[in-house]
Amino acid sequence: MGIQNIYLFIRKNKDDAASKEFYYLGEVYISKIEETTMANDVPVCEIYYHLDQPVRSDIYDYILS
Numbered sequence: 001m002g003i004q005n006i007y008l009f010i011r012k013n014k015d016d017a018a019s020k021e022f023y024y025l026g027e028v029y030i031s032k033i034e035e036t037t038m039a040n041d042v043p044v045c046e047i048y049y050h051l052d053q054p055v056r057s058d059i060y061d062y063i064l065s
Contacts, residue, residue, distance in 0.1 A: 006030075008051065012063050023059055027052040 008025040031050040037043050 006049070008049070010063065023063070025051060025055050025059070 006028045008028045009022040010025060011020070011022050028049040028051055030047055032048040034046045034048075035043065036046055
């Protein structure tokens with residue numbers, strides 16, 4: 001299996017009935033994978049992603065507002 005492209009889409013608030021829009025933030029790449037355990041000693045992997053390009057400032061400000 002080869003490397004897959006991963007595209008990041010987000011929604012400001014999934015509980016907001018008025019806003020169902022998704023915003024495309026760009027392509028992401030895996031930057032780190034760490035093995036760890038959950039509180040009940042279940043083994044899991046944490047995957048850290050890196051955006052290919054910075055998020056546009058207007059979208060960033062809107063999402064955080």
